[in-house]
Amino acid sequence: MLVPTLAVTGLLAWWSPGTTEAFLDADGRTVPGSISEKRAVPINGVHQGMVIRGQDATNPVLLWVHGGPGMPDYPLTQQYPTGLEDLFTIVWWDQRGAALSYDPRIPPESMTIEQFIDDTIAVTDYLRGRFEQDRIYLLGHSWGSHIALQAAARSPERYAAYLGMAQMVHQLESEKIAYDYMLTEYRRRGDTGMVRALEASPVTLTEGTPTPYLKVRDTAMHSLGIGTTHDMRSVISGIFLASWRFRGYTPKEKLNLWRGRGFSRGFGLWDQFIRTDLRSTVPALQIPVYFLEGKYDYTCATSLARDYFEQLQAPVKGFYVFDDSAHSPLLEEPRKAHRVVEHDVLTGTTALADGNGA
Template sequence: MRKKLNKLIYVEEYVYINGIEQFLFHNGTSYDNPVMLYLHGGPGSAESLFTEGFQGKWEDLYTVIHWDQRGAGKTLTKNPDKYPTIDLLLKDLYDIVHYLKKKYNKNRVILLGHSWGSVLGSTFIKKYPEEVSYYIGVGQVVSMLDNERVGYEKVKELISKKNDIKSLKKLEDIGEYPDKEYSEEWLKKCLKLRKLQEKYKLAASMDLSISLIAFKSPIFKLSDIIALMKAFKSNGKLVEFLVNFNLKLETNKYEIPIFYIMGGNDWQTPYSEAEDYFNKIEAPLKKYYLIPNAGHMTMLDQPNLFFEALQDIAERHKGEN
């Protein structure tokens, strides 16, 4: 385990939010910086353990808070029988935003949503735009079913080009995909597809280098591994919500600035789908960033280029925080 870093702002805490104690991890270099709340992916895949792999430079721009959501990470460990629904998470998020605004004396916060976090974040800013200065979507989900369809076709294309008979047989075994309605069979097919996508580096993979970042984190505990293993069981209702999620069915008007940062090699949440939708967005300010040679874990794959995008965003928006 790494030594805890000597920072002006370095706080691990459990805060009583919406009936349970929830884990927050704060890092920063100045109380004057705007506050960014990082919404992790999954559902159920807390990313607070990976901060040392990408976040150092961010803290010159923002005070960054990671929240292990209900049903994920250290919050799940603390509350093993408290499973999330989208309504519970939106209430959790609302209360955490208000807690952070009071703690840091801010009028608004910035939301960064990664993957599943982009679903939660996009839903929240439509409902509570007055709480957020601006939104950053990373690995932005627009339509889960469209994402799966595009990702399936991409891996099929690469498998066919390589004449990978074994992988082609596995793809054929999956059959028609994606099904239009969520079921246990849908989830089984999705997990089989992810394995093939990981093999062809089209989706996020928990490889040795990423695992080492987590294991070396100053907040890592063995219970974090157990929590990750329980993620599917504890987040079943959220997975069903995710499968049916489709921003295209809602208004494309946003009341706050919107920024997307996408990986050019991301076929888990295909950048092409996000870009098509982004071009239709109406917002006070918006910009789309495509990071080359980066996959679904964009900030880990290209941390310097990702930080340059954040710098540009911070420069473009110097409003009220």
């Protein structure tokens, strides 16, 4: 058994060097002024990992706050590249306890929503200082939008604009919307097995999300194309196996990706954040706001994001629906996202927004 084990280990190490690819010109030389690195930075007492990539390190910085808790988006970029590195220096930060930042010695009492908001602001300050930019751009995805939006509300002077991808609003309400949609759709399709599973564990605004529902939730959503991406039909093939094919993490970092996912979800964060209604918690932002939503997203219901957007007070607001996307439109429709970012976000306007913005 030793020889096959060593062979598999060697193959994994060869396939997964964990390095970040340099930006190369037509002659195969590194583009002058570009940046592509992986590093760990001490943030609020914990070393936290990040990958920093951009074709021009003097471009505006975009801090990407991933979903989860504990599920970085960066490994998805091998299959779903954003193409935004020509506009930004993108910082793929792995949050406290996740993947590059996984450490079982992290104090359990620090795994709180307040701490994640504080970490977001601290990472922001590190980037502002390093890249000598007074304000950076902040993007929150799903769970990341829950903490990033609150960071932007507390410290608007640090940010040029806020981008919410699959913006979270009141997640328990979103889960009820998703549950009702899935039950109706599986009944229409005649999938009696899934109907029985859903009927056995109903989601309600009073009782919340039963554990049996959460166990079937990802399968039910992805089978309908309303999960991570519209074309992803299984989290096993679409995320788990894809993460092991990802070359940007070493084998140990891939293992820590999944260790970190379990670790990050073991502190009651789900039950805390799903009951927070950002419509009342953050009724206004003092910076431009852009919501980028997938038409088929029921993980964080697009209808709730639109409702929040209409109420939210901000100096500039743009709402964008991506017609071929579910939960990750910047990854699913990168060309449209690039146009929106280049022509609206970076100029502080809303010309391309649905209804031409507000």
